[in-house]
Amino acid sequence: MGYHVAVVGATGAVGQQILNTLEQRQFPVSKLTLLSSERSAGKKVMFKGQEVTIEAATPNKFEGVQIALFSAGGSVSKELAPEAAKRGAVVVDNTSFFRMDPNVPLVVPEVNEEDIRNHNGIIANPNCSTIQMVVALEPIRKSFGLKKVIVSTYQAVSGAGAAAIEELKSQSQSILNNEDFTPSILPVKGDDKHYQIAFNAIPQIDKFEENGFTFEELKMINETKKIMHDQQLQVAATCVRLPVVTGHSESVYIEVEDENVTVQDMKMLLEKAPGVVLQDDPNEQLYPMPANCVGSNDVYVGRIRKDLDNAKGFHLWIVSDNLLKGAAWNSVQIAESLVRLGVVK
Amino acid sequence: MGYHVAVVGATGAVGQQILNTLEQRQFPVSKLTLLSSERSAGKKVMFKGQEVTIEAATPNKFEGVQIALFSAGGSVSKELAPEAAKRGAVVVDNTSFFRMDPNVPLVVPEVNEEDIRNHNGIIANPNCSTIQMVVALEPIRKSFGLKKVIVSTYQAVSGAGAAAIEELKSQSQSILNNEDFTPSILPVKGDDKHYQIAFNAIPQIDKFEENGFTFEELKMINETKKIMHDQQLQVAATCVRLPVVTGHSESVYIEVEDENVTVQDMKMLLEKAPGVVLQDDPNEQLYPMPANCVGSNDVYVGRIRKDLDNAKGFHLWIVSDNLLKGAAWNSVQIAESLVRLGVVK
The missing domain is CATH 3.40.50.720 (NAD(P)-binding Rossmann-like Domain)
Known part of the structure; x- marks a missing residue:
């Protein structure tokens, strides 16, 4: 069978x-x-x-x-x-x-x-960075309405394959040893220029498109609308590669429809949401981090805050293993x- | 004399x-x-x-x-x-x-x-992460008006002092050697819990305040308004510590007053702005990165894009040496x- x-x-x-x-x-x-x-x-x-x-x-x-x-x-x-x-x-x-x-x-x-x-x-x-974001945002969209999403990503090199992992490790060792090195993979294998990833942050994932966004950023924008069946949803993305082996993180600002939603409402909702693990307790310094998510199928959400200026605005920090749920x-x-x-x- | x-x-x-x-x-x-x-x-x-x-x-x-x-x-x-x-x-x-x-x-x-x-x-x-942001945003505020700022930071460990640099380096070596290590400095020296920074991202800089924001985030919010003499300016921040030795990066979304501003206007303005170096050419894969800003007094700006949904919205990537201009x-x-x-x- x-x-x-x-x-x-x-x-x-x-x-x-x-x-x-x-x-x-x-x-x-x-x-x-x-x-x-x-x-x-x-x-x-x-x-x-x-x-x-x-x-x-x-x-x-x-x-x-x-x-x-x-x-x-x-x-x-x-x-x-x-x-x-x-x-x-x-x-x-x-x-x-x-x-x-x-x-x-x-x-x-x-x-x-x-x-x-x-x-x-x-x-x-979908794209790894899209998947973890929509898992966290869909319950919010269903319960409170969702108008706008602005995401800045903190993405691991394993999304660029095994050679990128090797590049991060060997470069890190070279820098710790004060030795020279020649980047050859990141940010985009086969592209013209390659940059140091160890102890650095590269604001380019995938190739640039005509409008100045990278293809990775447009993937997040367009895929989110398609998955959520909402072409009116406003989505913006800035995608950045970090010296992290596995685990993508995302700093996400959202605007919901309902201005009466509280942080507590948001936490209670996400606590029960499918595929989501809420890790949010500032008093215990509890929040998601890539080093802790590796090997798990779940999407971790924390740092939930209401915007100080906009009653409909919230900030979230979303982390997941990009090779698994992603x-x-x-x-x-x-x-x-x-x-x-x-x-x- | x-x-x-x-x-x-x-x-x-x-x-x-x-x-x-x-x-x-x-x-x-x-x-x-x-x-x-x-x-x-x-x-x-x-x-x-x-x-x-x-x-x-x-x-x-x-x-x-x-x-x-x-x-x-x-x-x-x-x-x-x-x-x-x-x-x-x-x-x-x-x-x-x-x-x-x-x-x-x-x-x-x-x-x-x-x-x-x-x-x-x-x-x-001001705080390091505030300084580099206001240097880039002030010319925009003066020329096009500024209503809203949403920033996600990518901050280097040197902002937490020499011991944090040493912790990043020794931890990185331990991980490359598959050896155990015990975090003792980051995210906040003297705080209850310490987390791995090497090959990780920690969404906490400084202590948590009552409203769920960290003190670092509130510094960015309140200092920006004070420096710009604009208490009506909407500012939100999420601050994240990265495995980078020196050089803070910031993914910044802004809304200006004037909806007719183009990316070209923004570039021409920032090209002449005091203390700013424009590094923005997607065709040449040119954008600021922390590894390239170390030792310079300037604030580097790139990845300038107009928001796809809001004619008044723009995205920028701002990098500077946190020990120098910061x-x-x-x-x-x-x-x-x-x-x-x-x-x-």
Whole structure:
């Protein structure tokens, strides 16, 4: 009893976390197909105590696959996700390629689980920094109305892949040793210029767009509106890369519709919100931090304050493991929704 | 020709930078008195090629002093700044103790230099994170009007003193070596709990106040209004400590009065603004970063974007060396203003 599941990009940072999460959640896998680039084919990976050999990803490998979890970059998804869908699989794609396609649902189960019913073979997993924000803001939107969001992010290097983690570590060591180093990965692999990330902050994630925003910032803006089904929602973002290995943090200002909402209302709401852990007690110096969220599927919220000038304004600090809720766990969670809602039979 | 200058807290991180800055700026010093705690008394420090012996700070040491630059903590300023003033010195105090006192001008020379004329013996130097923000925002306020400021900070550990720098470095090394460590300084020395700063982000700077904001956040809010002489200005702040040694960054959202202002207007204005260096060219991946601002007296501004929903809204990224413009340079700059405006004769 179970499903034929394929994981595309099985050797990557997120792919590894997808396999761990499938195992931990005891997802009903009857057959597991692990796919990757030609280069990684032949490698073996452990799953539930058994060795599974990774195969090169080609269209035919999706024959019989029911759920395909893609996390191997936009160009792989562009080419192979439609092939998987054509063969009857439901694709959960972790890249940005299909996210804004009107025919592709963009899903965070705590927010818009029902949207998976509208899939046409592909469901997109949102950007890591978007996911954790909407998990925290959706209960607020439902209870108090939400008009405006201004977010400044504090993002970990693992969002840029394993090479970026290695770059942060080796650069940090070089600086501690007073040795020279040459940045080669961050802020954007393959871009013209690379900057020091160790003991620094880089206000660029992904490429710049015409309007001066980065693509990462536009992802947060556009994806939030799509997931919440609210094109009127005002969203602004500034995205910054930090010398943190794992765990994205966000300083978020919001304006709600109801001016009578108190901090206590907000805390009581978030305490019961799905996927959210409230960590907010200034007297105990309790607030979320990236170092404490690593390995957890939850979204942590703290530092909730009412704006001093605007009765409808609130400030929040939102932290989550960008590889789990921001990627692997949200993908597996969508797979669980597919099963629970009977979308995949 | 010159002035009898005293530096109180001469051995501290900021005190050292004050001495360097007095030297670099060729400030007219006829006599230099270096004061510190009993513990550091007797140490020798080089100034303009000569050895100066540090003395224990007592009231009588201020006899004959014309300008006294204090940077030895709030309790020292509380006790000794009035003693120095009583003896005829003009005190420039770098602690928070007198900043909100209505009888004490709070000065950033690019913004409100004339306020030094109203001193009653003490002039306060604002908080580091406030200074760099108002230098960038004052020209905007003057030209386009300023209604609202929402800032999220990315602050370096050197703002918490030399011990915090040492803690960041030793912790970073421990983590790279997979060794245990025990945080003992950050976020607030002497507070109950201490947290990992290496490869982490701590959303607490200074102690919490009753309303859930930290004292650092309230400093930014209240000092900005006082310096700009605008109690109607709406200011909100979230202050976060990062694993950066020196250089504070700020993600700032503002609303101006004039909805016709363009990004180009904003850039042209800031390009000519005193104390500001515009670093803003997305095509060249040019934007300010803490690693590049260290050692400079300037305030760097980039990532200027018009808000996508509000014609009066703009986003900016502001970076400066927190030990220089944020502390030592602004103090020496006030001393220069005292001389230039003839306030000290």
